[in-house]
Amino acid sequence: MRRWWRWVWAALRPWDPYRSIKAALQALVLVSVLITTGLVILAIHSATELRVITIFSAIASLLITQIVANGLTSPLREMTAIARAMAGGDYSRRVTRVRRDEVGELAETFNRMAADLAAADRHRKELVANVSHELRTPIAALRAVLENVVDGVSAADPETMRLALQQTERLGKLVSQLLDLSRLDSGATRLDAKRFEVWPYLSAVLKTASLGMGTGGSGSRSRARADVPLHLDVSPLTLTAYADGERLHQVVANLVDNAVKHSPPGGRVTVRARGGATPGSLELDVVDEGPGIPEADRVRVFERFHRGSHPGGDGGTGLGLAIARWAVDLHGGRIEVAESPRGCRIHVTLPGAVAVTA
Numbered sequence: 001m002r003r004w005w006r007w008v009w010a011a012l013r014p015w016d017p018y019r020s021i022k023a024a025l026q027a028l029v030l031v032s033v034l035i036t037t038g039l040v041i042l043a044i045h046s047a048t049e050l051r052v053i054t055i056f057s058a059i060a061s062l063l064i065t066q067i068v069a070n071g072l073t074s075p076l077r078e079m080t081a082i083a084r085a086m087a088g089g090d091y092s093r094r095v096t097r098v099r100r101d102e103v104g105e106l107a108e109t110f111n112r113m114a115a116d117l118a119a120a121d122r123h124r125k126e127l128v129a130n131v132s133h134e135l136r137t138p139i140a141a142l143r144a145v146l147e148n149v150v151d152g153v154s155a156a157d158p159e160t161m162r163l164a165l166q167q168t169e170r171l172g173k174l175v176s177q178l179l180d181l182s183r184l185d186s187g188a189t190r191l192d193a194k195r196f197e198v199w200p201y202l203s204a205v206l207k208t209a210s211l212g213m214g215t216g217g218s219g220s221r222s223r224a225r226a227d228v229p230l231h232l233d234v235s236p237l238t239l240t241a242y243a244d245g246e247r248l249h250q251v252v253a254n255l256v257d258n259a260v261k262h263s264p265p266g267g268r269v270t271v272r273a274r275g276g277a278t279p280g281s282l283e284l285d286v287v288d289e290g291p292g293i294p295e296a297d298r299v300r301v302f303e304r305f306h307r308g309s310h311p312g313g314d315g316g317t318g319l320g321l322a323i324a325r326w327a328v329d330l331h332g333g334r335i336e337v338a339e340s341p342r343g344c345r346i347h348v349t350l351p352g353a354v355a356v357t358a
Contacts, residue, residue: 025068031064032060032061032064032065035057035060036061039053039057040053040057072103075103075106076103078095078096078107079095079106079107079110082094086114086117091117091118091121092118094111094114094115095107095111131178135171138167138168138170138171141163141167142167142171145163145164146164148160180250180319180326191244191247191331192244192245192246193242193244193331193353194243194245195241195242195280195353196240196242196243196245197238197240198239198240198241198273199232199234199237199273201245201248202273205249205252205253205256206232206252206256208253209230209257227265227266228260228263228265228268229269230256230268230270230271231270231271232271233270233272234272234273239273239274239282240280241273241275241281241282242279242280242281242350242352242353243331243350244330244331247327247330247331248331248350250324250327251284251327251348252284252286254321254323255286255321255324255346256269256271258320258321259286259287259288259290260288262288262290263288263289263343264289264290267290268288268289269287269289270285270286271284271285271286271287272284272285272286272287273285276351276352278352279352279353280353281350282349282350283347283348283349284347284348284349284350285338285345285346285347287340287345287346289342290344291344292340292342292343293337293344298336298337301321301337302324302335303322304319324348328348328350332351333348333349333350333351334348334349335347335348335349
C-alpha cells in the first residue's frame with residue numbers, strides 16, 4: 001500500500017504547483033484566465049465598462065504573477081548572494097528559503113556543495129598548519145644538534161650523530177607520507193592486484209619491520225624496538241589472497257609500526273590472517289598489548305594528523321593510519337578498530353578479486 005501511494009505521489013508531481021515550476025506556471029495562467037473570465041461575467045451583469053474590467057484584470061494578474069515570481073526567484077537571488085560570498089572566502093552561508101520544486105532541489109544541492117567546499121577549505125587550512133608544524137619540529141631539533149656541534153658545545157660523537165640521524169629519518173618519513181597523501185588526493189594511484197601466498201608475504205613484511213627497514217613501502221626508515229617481538233599467525237599456512245602487494249605492504253607496515261610504538265616493554269604484536277567469505281578475500285588483524293584506543297577516538301583514529309588523546313605522545317605524524325585506510329579503500333575493503341580484551345586490535349577486510357577488478 002505504501003509503495004502504491006509513493007508511485008501515485010510521484011506520478012502527480014508534474015501537476016503539483018508546489019513541487020513543479022511547470023505546474024506553478026500553468027496554475028498562474030489558469031488563475032489569471034479565471035479572474036479575467038469572472039470579471040467579464042461581472043461586467044456583463046452589472047453593466048460595468050469593459051475598460052474598467054480590463055484594468056482590474058491586468059492589476060490582479062500582475063499581483064498574482066509578482067507573488068508567484070517572487071516565490072520562484074527568491075532562492076535564486078539568495079544563491080547568487082551566497083555564491084558571491086563564497087567567491088570572497090565565506091563558506092558559512094546557506095540557502096534558507098528552500099522550496100519543494102526544482103528550485104528547491106537546486107537549493108539543497110547548492111547547500112551540499114557549500115558544505116563540501118567549507119569542509120575542503122577547512123581541511124586545506126588544517127593540512128597547511130599541521131604540515132608546517134610537523135616539518136618545523138624535526139628541522140628545529142636537527143638544527144639544534146648541528147649548532148651544538150658547530151659551536152663546540154657537543155662533540156660529533158656517534159651518540160650526537162645518532163640524534164641527528166633520528167631527526168633526519170623522521171623528516172624523511174614525513175615527506176614520504178605526504179607524497180602518499182598527495183597521491184591519495186589526486187587519485188593517481190592504481191591497483192596492480194595479483195594472487196599471492198599470504199604466509200611468505202607477511203613473513204617478509206614483518207622481517208622488514210623487525211629490522212627497522214621501513215614503515216610504509218616508501219623507502220623511509222624507522223627504529224625497530226627489540227623489546228617488542230612480532231608474531232605471525234596465518235591459518236591455513238597455504239592461504240592465498242588477491243590484492244596489490246605494494247599497497248597491502250603499506251597497510252601492514254603502518255599498522256605494525258603503530259602497534260609497536262604503543263606497546264609496553266615486552267609486549268607482543270600479533271599479525272593474524274584468515275581467509276574471507278569469498279575467494280581471494282582476506283581477514284587481517286593487527287593486535288598489540290598497549291593501552292588500546294579510547295572509545296571517543298575510534299571514529300577519528302584514521303583521520304589525517306589525528307594522534308589520539310593519550311598524554312605524552314610519541315612524536316608520530318598521525319598519517320600512518322590515514323594512509324592505511326586509503327590503501328584499504330582502494331581495494332574496496334574495510335578497516336576499523338575492533339573490540340579486544342587487551343590492547344588494540346585493528347581489523348582489515350579485503351574483498352578479493354571481484355571487488356578489486358570492478
